[in-house]
Amino acid sequence: MCGIVGIVRRRVGVARDLVKSLKKLEYRGYDSAGIALLSNGKIEVIKGVGTIDKVVGNLEGIGDGYAGIGHTRWATHGGVSPENAHPHLSCHGEVAVVHNGTLDDFEEMRSELMEKGHELKSETDTEVVAHLIEENLKDRDPFNAFVEAIRRLRGSYAIVSMMAGERALFLARNKSPLVIGLGDDGNYCASDVAALLHLTRRFIFLEDGEIAVLTPSKVEIWRFADGRLERVDRKADVIDWSPQLLDRGSFEHFMLKEIYEQPHVLKKIAESVDYYRKFSTKLDRMLEDGSLTIVAAGTSYHAGLIGKFLLSKLAGVRSEVLIASEFPEWSSHIKEGDVILAISQSGETADVLEAVRMARTKGARVISIVNVPGSTLTRMSDESVFIQAGPEVGVAATKTFTAQVAVLYVISSVMSGGNPSRELLKISDMLYGSMETFEHFAREVSDLFKEKEHVFFLGRGINYPTALEGALKLKEISYIHAEGYPAGEYKHGPLALIERGTPTVMLVPIDENLRRKALYNLMEVRSRGALTVTLQPEGADMPGDESLEVACTEELLSPLAYAVPLQLMAYRTAVLLGRNPDKPRNLAKSVTVE
Numbered sequence: 001m002c003g004i005v006g007i008v009r010r011r012v013g014v015a016r017d018l019v020k021s022l023k024k025l026e027y028r029g030y031d032s033a034g035i036a037l038l039s040n041g042k043i044e045v046i047k048g049v050g051t052i053d054k055v056v057g058n059l060e061g062i063g064d065g066y067a068g069i070g071h072t073r074w075a076t077h078g079g080v081s082p083e084n085a086h087p088h089l090s091c092h093g094e095v096a097v098v099h100n101g102t103l104d105d106f107e108e109m110r111s112e113l114m115e116k117g118h119e120l121k122s123e124t125d126t127e128v129v130a131h132l133i134e135e136n137l138k139d140r141d142p143f144n145a146f147v148e149a150i151r152r153l154r155g156s157y158a159i160v161s162m163m164a165g166e167r168a169l170f171l172a173r174n175k176s177p178l179v180i181g182l183g184d185d186g187n188y189c190a191s192d193v194a195a196l197l198h199l200t201r202r203f204i205f206l207e208d209g210e211i212a213v214l215t216p217s218k219v220e221i222w223r224f225a226d227g228r229l230e231r232v233d234r235k236a237d238v239i240d241w242s243p244q245l246l247d248r249g250s251f252e253h254f255m256l257k258e259i260y261e262q263p264h265v266l267k268k269i270a271e272s273v274d275y276y277r278k279f280s281t282k283l284d285r286m287l288e289d290g291s292l293t294i295v296a297a298g299t300s301y302h303a304g305l306i307g308k309f310l311l312s313k314l315a316g317v318r319s320e321v322l323i324a325s326e327f328p329e330w331s332s333h334i335k336e337g338d339v340i341l342a343i344s345q346s347g348e349t350a351d352v353l354e355a356v357r358m359a360r361t362k363g364a365r366v367i368s369i370v371n372v373p374g375s376t377l378t379r380m381s382d383e384s385v386f387i388q389a390g391p392e393v394g395v396a397a398t399k400t401f402t403a404q405v406a407v408l409y410v411i412s413s414v415m416s417g418g419n420p421s422r423e424l425l426k427i428s429d430m431l432y433g434s435m436e437t438f439e440h441f442a443r444e445v446s447d448l449f450k451e452k453e454h455v456f457f458l459g460r461g462i463n464y465p466t467a468l469e470g471a472l473k474l475k476e477i478s479y480i481h482a483e484g485y486p487a488g489e490y491k492h493g494p495l496a497l498i499e500r501g502t503p504t505v506m507l508v509p510i511d512e513n514l515r516r517k518a519l520y521n522l523m524e525v526r527s528r529g530a531l532t533v534t535l536q537p538e539g540a541d542m543p544g545d546e547s548l549e550v551a552c553t554e555e556l557l558s559p560l561a562y563a564v565p566l567q568l569m570a571y572r573t574a575v576l577l578g579r580n581p582d583k584p585r586n587l588a589k590s591v592t593v594e
């Protein structure tokens with residue numbers, strides 16, 4: 001995935017802003033980091049293994065420059081080592097490159113360059129780009145040297161390069177996100193807008209196959225058309241996210257802050273029903289001519305499953321839900337006129353974008369539910385709607401999950417002529433008033449989970465996907481093995497795993513008929529010695545070693561009510577075990593590789 005950033009200014013003094021921007025991108029990867037600064041015509045690089053803080057510290061003893069590029073890494077080609085950290089330099093240190101993505105055929109280019117006498121120091125695919133540019137500089141100007149290097153590349157890339165003596169940044173994009181920020185005393189670029197909000201709110205989103213050159217006063221964009229370069233004119237978009245949204249404030253972690261933001265986000269969605277009504281009407285019309293397939297990854301996939309349930313229950317709409325990375329193998333039936341509903345927080349997940357590309361080639365229409373404005377998915381879709389959750393920094397999705405579910409609820413409800421606003425506001429109020437109780441409960445439960453190897457989450461109906469999400473949250477940030485299961489299916493296999501003391505979380509249905517069945521399932525695990533934790537509606541009185549009453553009376557909204565204590569349970573367990581929930585090992589928030 002990796003995060004990349006670049007700044008070019010009229011005056012020297014980019015280092016601090018560069019590092020500040022880079023830190024906003026740490027959620028994309030954090031195994032190594034580095035920056036390159038250009039001053040007095042020369043490039044200086046500081047890079048290494050570990051977080052940005054560890055590598056560049058407080059910048060003491062580090063020079064400054066009028067241009068700089070930075071990188072925070074999530075390793076793909078080449079292990080985690082100082083040599084493999086970006087930026088990469090050419091032999092004579094005159095070209096520096098940062099890259100997000102993966103390049104095909106780089107071994108071949110590497111051998112070719114070595115035959116020409118280049119010395120490559122790392123195992124990465126990225127390093128070849130610096131040497132390719134250097135090779136081209138022998139008989140070309142910097143711009144053409146860069147263009148020719150990019151012309152050779154296959155695969156996915158967002159690349160930013162600096163060359164000694166050039167007060168400019170050279171950018172190229174194919175299938176990895178890259179946005180340009182327009183400033184008054186300089187220009188910027190980064191993997192996403194969040195990195196640049198402290199510098200500007202005006203952005204241009206590069207498209208696949210485009211190249212750009214940024215100087216302190218100019219932004220020029222080109223596109224390859226039939227192998228030739230042509231200039232592109234692009235207007236800037238203004239993004240109204242405030243930089244304060246990216247501050248942790250007094251919260252210990254972003255994840256906790258984002259959990260606490262949920263009542264507010266749900267309120268905002270409840271107050272925007274008219275905005276979602278327009279989208280819902282378009283979707284309804286599109287479905288007159290084709291079938292509906294929901295596509296998503298990770299937590300968004302769980303929201304998609306809940307969406308399928310809501311569309312079916314409330315609007316009588318039939319749909320299927322496919323995991324984005326599996327879409328190519330499972331979608332032979334998709335045909336012209338069908339509708340793909342892509343759900344993605346970032347709008348940049350490579351698996352989702354690839355599924356959408358493929359569906360488009362078959363003539364399907366694409367609509368999307370997204371959080372990040374201007375993201376690639378929105379530009380690949382016929383229609384997009386935003387969940388309005390604001391930037392989410394914690395790697396584990398929290399507020400964007402409940403926002404996706406709430407938007408799917410609103411869309412399904414208005415399709416059937418319902419008025420979802422009142423019910424959604426009730427849930428938002430309930431959450432506002434319950435956070436303290438949920439916190440207390442989460443702490444008790446985390447004490448119970450902390451020494452366990454496995455935890456199971458069971459749900460029925462609409463809360464089967466909520467159980468999957470509860471398990472995902474716990475495993476991804478606490479590293480305790482967790483599995484979500486439909487409560488009724490559990491006895492067909494996984495019940496064999498229950499031993500004395502195995503924690504099992506039951507999401508108790510509100511519907512009485514379903515609840516009766518859930519009670520049988522609960523008794524099945526309790527009688528085998530499981531420690532049971534129940535989240536249940538008020539007055540349900542289900543047996544549990546730990547029980548939380550949640551004041552929700554609407555089965556269809558119960559995923560919103562249950563998700564919040566589940567997130568807190570995962571969060572408190574991770575903290576108790578000394579894990580950093582904002583930076584779980586091996587994971588990144590925005591996964592831009594397939």
Ligand code: G6P
Binds near residue numbers: 349352395
């Ligand atoms: C990554 C993140 C998950 C997220 C998934 C899909 O794996 O760690 O939290 O749910 O990507 O991301 P998207 O941005 O498409 O919703």
